[in-house]
Amino acid sequence: MASISDRVGDLGGYLREQREHAKLSLRQLAALAGVSNPYLSQIERGLRKPSAEVLQQIAKGLRISAEALYLRAGILDSEERPQVEIAINADPGLTSRQRRVLLDIYASFRAENVRTADQQGEPAVAPVDAEGGTAPTRGEPGTRDTSPPDEQS
Amino acid sequence: MASISDRVGDLGGYLREQREHAKLSLRQLAALAGVSNPYLSQIERGLRKPSAEVLQQIAKGLRISAEALYLRAGILDSEERPQVEIAINADPGLTSRQRRVLLDIYASFRAENVRTADQQGEPAVAPVDAEGGTAPTRGEPGTRDTSPPDEQS
DNA sequence: TGCCACTGCTTGCAATAGCAAGCAGAATCG
DNA sequence: CGATTCTGCTTGCTATTGCAAGCAGTGGCA
Numbered sequence: 001m002a003s004i005s006d007r008v009g010d011l012g013g014y015l016r017e018q019r020e021h022a023k024l025s026l027r028q029l030a031a032l033a034g035v036s037n038p039y040l041s042q043i044e045r046g047l048r049k050p051s052a053e054v055l056q057q058i059a060k061g062l063r064i065s066a067e068a069l070y071l072r073a074g075i076l077d078s079e080e081r082p083q084v085e086i087a088i089n090a091d092p093g094l095t096s097r098q099r100r101v102l103l104d105i106y107a108s109f110r111a112e113n114v115r116t117a118d119q120q121g122e123p124a125v126a127p128v129d130a131e132g133g134t135a136p137t138r139g140e141p142g143t144r145d146t147s148p149p150d151e152q153s
Numbered sequence: 154m155a156s157i158s159d160r161v162g163d164l165g166g167y168l169r170e171q172r173e174h175a176k177l178s179l180r181q182l183a184a185l186a187g188v189s190n191p192y193l194s195q196i197e198r199g200l201r202k203p204s205a206e207v208l209q210q211i212a213k214g215l216r217i218s219a220e221a222l223y224l225r226a227g228i229l230d231s232e233e234r235p236q237v238e239i240a241i242n243a244d245p246g247l248t249s250r251q252r253r254v255l256l257d258i259y260a261s262f263r264a265e266n267v268r269t270a271d272q273q274g275e276p277a278v279a280p281v282d283a284e285g286g287t288a289p290t291r292g293e294p295g296t297r298d299t300s301p302p303d304e305q306s
Numbered sequence: 307t308g309c310c311a312c313t314g315c316t317t318g319c320a321a322t323a324g325c326a327a328g329c330a331g332a333a334t335c336g
Numbered sequence: 337c338g339a340t341t342c343t344g345c346t347t348g349c350t351a352t353t354g355c356a357a358g359c360a361g362t363g364g365c366a
C-alpha cells in the first residue's frame with residue numbers, strides 16, 4: 001500500500017487534501033467524479049493505482065486540472081522541454097509532413113541563433129528531422145541501427 | 154475493436170505509422186518499449202486500451218513524446234497544451250523575424266488543412282484558437298458552493 | 307530442398323482496476 | 337432515547353490489462 005503511494009508522489013494524499021479543501025466528503029466527491037466511493041477511498045489511501053481516465057474524472061469533480069493529478073501520478077513529466085516542439089507535435093491540425101517541416105525550420109532557426117551567439121566558427125549543427133523532436137542530437141529514426149534488439153518472445 | 158479505435162482518435166493507426174516511419178518491426182518496438190509484442194499488436198489494431206504507463210514506454214521506444222500519444226489516447230486534451238502560436242511567441246530562443254516566419258508558415262499550414270477539409274465536404278475542423286485554451290476559469294475549489302450534491306449511495 | 311530467423315498474430319492466463327453490497331461508527335433529529 | 341442519515345471502509349466479484357507460449361506465413365541461405 002505504501003509502495004504505490006510513494007511511487008506516485010503521494011497522489012492519494014494530494015487528493016485527500018484537495019477534497020478536504022473543497023469541503024467534500026468522500027461520497028460527495030465520488031458522486032461528482034462518477035467513481036465509486038470505496039474506490040476513491042482506496043485511491044486516497046494508496047491501495048489502488050487509478051487510470052488516467054479515473055484521474056480525469058476526479059479532477060473534474062474537484063474542478064482542478066487533470067494535469068495536476070497526472071503530474072503526481074507520474075503520467076506527465078514536469079521536466080522542462082522546448083515548448084514549441086511539444087506544441088507542434090501535439091497539434092492535431094497539422095499533418096506529419098507539416099510537423100516535420102515546422103520542426104526543421106525551428107531547429108535551424110535555433111541552430112542559427114546558437115551560431116550567432118558563439119561567433120567562434122563552431123561547425124553548424126545540421127538540422128535533424130526527428131518527429132519526436134525531443135532529442136535533436138540523435139539521427140533520424142530511419143537511419144538507426146537496424147540490427148534487431150534481443151528478441152523478447 | 155473498432156469502437157475503441159474510434160474513441161481514442163486512432164491511436165493504433167498512429168502508432169503503426171510512427172513505427173513504420175522508424176522502420177521498426179513490431180517486435181523491435183515492443184522490445185525497445187518493454188511491452189510484449191502481442192500486446193503492442195493488439196494496441197495497434199485497437200483491440201486493447203493501454204494505460205498511460207504503457208503509452209509512456211511505447212513513446213520512449215519510438216523516441217517521440219509521450220504527450221503526442223496521450224493526446225490521441227484521449228488522456229490529454231489538446232486545448233490544455235500550449236498552442237503552437239503561443240509557444241512560438243514565448244520561445245526566448247527565437248528572434249522576432251524567426252517567430253514571424255514560423256507563425257506565417259504555421260498559419261498557412263492550418264489554412265491549407267482547412268481548405269483541404271472543406272474540399273472534401275467535411276465541416277471545418279480548425280479549432281478556435283482561444284488564448285489560454287481551457288485554463289480553468291472557475292475559482293478555487295474552496296470558493297465553491299458547499300451545499301452537498303445529491304447523495305448517490 | 308530444408309532449416310532458420312523473422313514477421314504479426316491467437317489464445318489462455320494471472321494480476322489488477324473498479325464496482326456493488328454491506329459494515330460499523332459518528333452525527334443529527336424528533 | 338431510538339431512528340435516521342451520514343461517514344469511511346471491507347469484501348468479493350467481474351471486466352480488463354498485459355503477458356507467455358505458441359502458431360502460421362515469409363524470406364534468406366547453404
